[in-house]
Amino acid sequence: MSALKDRLRAELTAAMKARDSLRSSTIRMVLTSITNAEVAGTEARELSDDDVIGVLATEAKKRREAAEAFDAGQRPELAQKERDEAAVIAEFLPAALSDEEIAALVSDAIASTGAAGEGMKAMGKVMGVVTPQTKGRADGAKVAAEVRRQLGAS
Known part of the structure; x- marks a missing residue:
């Protein structure tokens, strides 16, 4: 149990x-x-x-x-x-991630997947790596917005 x-x-x-x-x-x-x-x-x-x-x-x-x-x-x-x-x-959820921690996780995921030059096409690939790391600790919409922001900037 x-x-x-x-x-x-x-x-x-x-x-x-x-x-x-x-x-x-x-x-x-x-x-x-x-x-x-x-x-x-x-x-x-x-x-x-x-x-x-x-x-x-x-x-x-x-x-x-x-x-x-x-x-x-x-x-x-x-x-x-x-x-x-x-x-x-x-009270029963793990501590929430800060915006800086989310940005760092997204940056690491982009680097590890090699999605830096692919732009928005790589969104699914990056989200696939980041989502398990943020489950229950960050709102999915917030994470997706950060992925979009970083992929759009690359």
Whole structure:
């Protein structure tokens, strides 16, 4: 069993004992998403820690997007609830990469794939190298924008 999933279950128990409704409902929702991912497809399987991080990253992204939508719809109280849930989820994700770290990873990937002179044609090749390194630690759109920027500059 995944150590991260065990940690989530332990945190859920602690949150329930502390009567922290936001934390317990958020962790419960994340555990449900993990279970759904485990039974999705043709055969049930146990998720690894990397897979659980992927589920957590997806849930965090959903919360950020929902908060933006609620802000746009003039619903600040709902937007704040989504941000609070995202903060709880972020506690279980690895530390986020800074813009400089993303730029360095992209530069290394361009150098290692030899994509420097190919321009935008090499985007898929570079993203294939960078994506596993940034999974759960950086937004994919942010990484793709940096790859585009560096490939366009080369």
